[in-house]
Amino acid sequence: MPSSSLSAMEDTSVSDGSDNRTLLLLDTRQQLTDALAESPYDLVLYLERALVYSDLGYPDLAAGDAYRALLLTDEVLEESFEYHEQASEALERYSSSPPPAILGLGTLPNDSSTGSNGSGPSGSKPSHELVTLASTRCYQILSLSLLLIGSLRSAYNFCERGLASVPGNKDLLETKGYIEKIARRRLGKAADAEITINDLPDRGKVRREVYPWNTHDPDRFSRESLSLLNRQLQDIAPKCEIRVASLPVLLDAESETDNYDIIPTCNQLGLFAREDIAPGEIVLKEYSLLTANNRHKESTCDACGSELPPLKPGSQAVSCEDCHDTVFCDEYCYQQAMEFYHPAVCDKDIDSIARDPDRNEIDESLYVLLLGRLLAMAAHQDVHPLDVDHVKYIWGDFIPSRANDIDLSPNAGPPPEWTLPFSFRYSIEMPLHILEKMDIDIYATLPKHDVWVFNTAYAKFRGTASSRQNPRDGRPDVAAVHPFWCLANHDCNPNVTWEWGGRMQMWARKTRVVGNAPGGITAGEEILNHYCDVDLPVQKRREWAAGALGGWCMCRRCREESGMNGKMDVEMEDRADGGVAE
Numbered sequence: 001m002p003s004s005s006l007s008a009m010e011d012t013s014v015s016d017g018s019d020n021r022t023l024l025l026l027d028t029r030q031q032l033t034d035a036l037a038e039s040p041y042d043l044v045l046y047l048e049r050a051l052v053y054s055d056l057g058y059p060d061l062a063a064g065d066a067y068r069a070l071l072l073t074d075e076v077l078e079e080s081f082e083y084h085e086q087a088s089e090a091l092e093r094y095s096s097s098p099p100p101a102i103l104g105l106g107t108l109p110n111d112s113s114t115g116s117n118g119s120g121p122s123g124s125k126p127s128h129e130l131v132t133l134a135s136t137r138c139y140q141i142l143s144l145s146l147l148l149i150g151s152l153r154s155a156y157n158f159c160e161r162g163l164a165s166v167p168g169n170k171d172l173l174e175t176k177g178y179i180e181k182i183a184r185r186r187l188g189k190a191a192d193a194e195i196t197i198n199d200l201p202d203r204g205k206v207r208r209e210v211y212p213w214n215t216h217d218p219d220r221f222s223r224e225s226l227s228l229l230n231r232q233l234q235d236i237a238p239k240c241e242i243r244v245a246s247l248p249v250l251l252d253a254e255s256e257t258d259n260y261d262i263i264p265t266c267n268q269l270g271l272f273a274r275e276d277i278a279p280g281e282i283v284l285k286e287y288s289l290l291t292a293n294n295r296h297k298e299s300t301c302d303a304c305g306s307e308l309p310p311l312k313p314g315s316q317a318v319s320c321e322d323c324h325d326t327v328f329c330d331e332y333c334y335q336q337a338m339e340f341y342h343p344a345v346c347d348k349d350i351d352s353i354a355r356d357p358d359r360n361e362i363d364e365s366l367y368v369l370l371l372g373r374l375l376a377m378a379a380h381q382d383v384h385p386l387d388v389d390h391v392k393y394i395w396g397d398f399i400p401s402r403a404n405d406i407d408l409s410p411n412a413g414p415p416p417e418w419t420l421p422f423s424f425r426y427s428i429e430m431p432l433h434i435l436e437k438m439d440i441d442i443y444a445t446l447p448k449h450d451v452w453v454f455n456t457a458y459a460k461f462r463g464t465a466s467s468r469q470n471p472r473d474g475r476p477d478v479a480a481v482h483p484f485w486c487l488a489n490h491d492c493n494p495n496v497t498w499e500w501g502g503r504m505q506m507w508a509r510k511t512r513v514v515g516n517a518p519g520g521i522t523a524g525e526e527i528l529n530h531y532c533d534v535d536l537p538v539q540k541r542r543e544w545a546a547g548a549l550g551g552w553c554m555c556r557r558c559r560e561e562s563g564m565n566g567k568m569d570v571e572m573e574d575r576a577d578g579g580v581a582e
């Protein structure tokens with residue numbers, strides 16, 4: 001049973017008021033989603049769904065819908081735009097007065113005599129006033145939702161754009177005031193300090209969960225999932241199998257539990273040896289097309305991300321016949337690309353998107369490029385992005401929807417801490433821009449390209465992608481998701497090591513880090529991967545692994561070494577005390 005329906009069942013089993021409210025809202029969301037499938041250019045439906053998302057506590061998804069609605073107002077206004085006819089026709093249905101309730105909330109200032117374009121309630125085109133009401137509502141929802149997420153720069157930007165169109169709009173002015181207040185607090189500035197848009201932080205956090213309506217996420221623990229994954233694994237890691245693994249529950253920071261004999265554990269998946277594996281023997285060899293390269297003119301294979309061979313006569317490298325800039329390291333990669341993704345992006349002018357980013361946006365650029373590759377794979381294979389093999393079964397570090405809910409009751413505790421990084425630019429604008437460049441209709445394909453689909457893919461990438469640094473300047477410029485490699489859990493005393501260069505290769509260590517014990521893996525043992533440099537001291541390892549792992553590493557080596565450090569500190573203090581006494 002998909003985990004999504006499990007969470008829906010949990011919801012129905014409790015019957016207090018807030019659960020009923022949530023169920024009602026989820027039902028309205030579904031009805032609006034169905035209506036959008038019938039009428040995908042109807043900006044009023046997007047705005048109505050945005051409000052339902054706000055009420056459900058998903059400001060990111062509200063912003064996504066308000067942004068699509070805003071783009072549709074442009075379509076209505078510009079006759080030369082691709083979806084002008086469809087968007088105008090859809091809005092025209094609301095032309096009889098009074099305007100739909102959702103637009104009525106978009107209070108225009110008294111002096112906003114936006115005028116009419118000559119058509120009106122009974123005209124052939126929606127009135128200019130109706131379009132202005134709609135765009136004002138979009139700006140209001142966008143700015144307030146992005147403010148709630150913490151994407152302050154974009155929130156401010158939408159406020160300014162809205163106020164330029166309807167100066168004096170009360171809601172927008174109010175939101176702008178809140179943004180400035182929060183920005184001053186976050187930047188540690190005085191209450192009357194000037195705020196400029198470039199000062200504002202744009203990264204926030206949103207809910208990381210299997211959405212209650214997500215029917216694509218499988219139950220990874222079911223017999224069917226495990227046997228399917230194990231069948232696929234046989235070519236990649238013939239001596240291994242995927243099983244349920246018991247892992248320490250990760251903590252946010254240092255704690256005294258390092259010294260406990262028993263610590264809390266949870267069940268996840270892991271990779272195990274089915275047969276003995278000799279020291280030095282290859283454990284896994286995996287090829288992935290889910291790769292990204294954030295350098296514009298870098299000589300890496302478009303498919304596998306490996307360094308290209310020198311481009312001289314007789315080179316094995318192959319370029320695409322239709323877009324010569326796209327080069328593959330050999331015929332195999334070219335064929336794989338053509339079979340699984342390349343035609344969806346061939347000659348579509350997307351090469352410069354998210355390339356050569358500022359230093360502080362390197363991670364985001366790699367993640368959005370991975371998303372772009374996933375969207376191309378899905379488009380070319382005509383499947384839902386979340387059903388693409390490479391992502392369907394991978395770990396997303398999801399938190400149950402209930403734990404993410406905002407408690408609206410008067411005696412509620414502090415709000416939950418959301419964990420998925422989010423910004424308007426990388427989570428909404430750029431993915432939609434990539435789709436438009438791919439000639440995909442972002443309205444008609446909403447079920448495949450909703451913002452929650454992007455969020456789900458991002459959650460999975462953030463828990464599993466590996467990156468490679470450029471040897472010239474140390475900047476991570478290539479990233480990949482290897483769905484089977486990433487099933488192997490981390491340990492700071494790993495029994496394997498790995499290297500990614502075109503293929504991900506993992507082999508059994510000849511000696512273990514702890515005590516130089518002999519390597520090799522016996523049948524039944526778990527494959528212990530490493531996500532960080534295991535030669536670092538415990539504190540550094542734990543700090544480094546925290547990002548990749550999602551918490552403070554609690555492996556045996558870390559706990560023992562931190563315990564030993566604790567003892568050493570005490571001994572040092574004792575010795576110092578002794579010195580003073582002498």
Ligand SMILES: C[S@@+](CC[C@H](N)C(=O)[O-])C[C@H]1O[C@@H](n2cnc3c(N)ncnc32)[C@H](O)[C@@H]1O
Binds near residue numbers: 250397463555
């Ligand atoms: C790349 S996935 C590993 C496979 C994952 N266990 C699964 O079920 O697909 C990384 C996640 O596994 C978990 N994990 C891996 N190694 C761990 C460890 N040593 N201790 C606790 N959790 C670990 C963490 O939740 C981490 O975010």
